[in-house]
Amino acid sequence: MGFMDGINVRKAMMKHQKGDYEGAMAGYEALYQKGYTSCSYLLAYSVLLLRAGGEENYKKVKEILKKAEKAPDYKGESRPQLLMNYAVAQYKLGDMASAVNLLEAAHQKYPCGLIYEALGFIYIETGDAEKALSYNLEALEYDEESPVTLDNLGQLYYRLMNDKETARKYFEKALEQKDNQIDTLYFLALYDAEDGKKEAAIEKLEKALEGRFSPLNFATKEKVEAELAKLKG
Numbered sequence: 001m002g003f004m005d006g007i008n009v010r011k012a013m014m015k016h017q018k019g020d021y022e023g024a025m026a027g028y029e030a031l032y033q034k035g036y037t038s039c040s041y042l043l044a045y046s047v048l049l050l051r052a053g054g055e056e057n058y059k060k061v062k063e064i065l066k067k068a069e070k071a072p073d074y075k076g077e078s079r080p081q082l083l084m085n086y087a088v089a090q091y092k093l094g095d096m097a098s099a100v101n102l103l104e105a106a107h108q109k110y111p112c113g114l115i116y117e118a119l120g121f122i123y124i125e126t127g128d129a130e131k132a133l134s135y136n137l138e139a140l141e142y143d144e145e146s147p148v149t150l151d152n153l154g155q156l157y158y159r160l161m162n163d164k165e166t167a168r169k170y171f172e173k174a175l176e177q178k179d180n181q182i183d184t185l186y187f188l189a190l191y192d193a194e195d196g197k198k199e200a201a202i203e204k205l206e207k208a209l210e211g212r213f214s215p216l217n218f219a220t221k222e223k224v225e226a227e228l229a230k231l232k233g
Contacts (some may be wrong), residue, residue: 042068128167186219
């Protein structure tokens with residue numbers, strides 16, 4: 001690694017940490033175009049590309065992560081994040097089966113909150129309520145305070161099992177753990193709207209729009225904006 005390359009990696013990652021995602025993306029891309037290979041920034045770059053969305057970005061994530069795995073600074077503790085990001089790219093490119101297989105294999109070897117949360121959501125996306133319920137309950141035993149797992153269970157009961165009463169309890173528990181989680185705010189806003197609490201629903205949706213959307217959000221920015229426009233119309 002050249003001296004300046006190391007400095008540029010640190011600069012880009014500092015921008016990332018401070019929320020300057022555009023600046024970080026530019027820094028990562030410059031390093032990538034130069035041919036500089038380092039897992040430390042490639043993994044971070046893949047996260048920003050996933051959040052940016054789009055078929056070309058998802059394809060680039062797969063390309064980048066293959067290089068990150070062979071980088072001289074690659075370490076085993078990075079593998080769960082690497083596998084999850086690769087699986088998410090597969091899922092967004094429409095290859096659900098490959099995404100599930102990869103995450104299931106990752107779970108067998110590296111069971112951790114990151115994998116539980118991602119696979120728990122993707123099982124819901126497959127529409128298999130029985131498998132999704134079993135896995136997300138296992139995830140809840142692993143970490144009963146995980147806001148993502150609590151939200152996953154809420155979505156499971158709401159979207160697949162048509163049990164809105166049970167779903168609401170999980171969404172409310174998720175909100176207690178993390179008050180700015182986009183999907184949780186979106187679904188609880190739907191309850192508020194149904195209950196005639198228009199202002200409360202609007203407040204939650206506006207707060208959701210302040211968050212950073214990810215490829216594992218059920219509530220896309222467009223969905224939140226559409227619901228908000230309906231309430232304000």
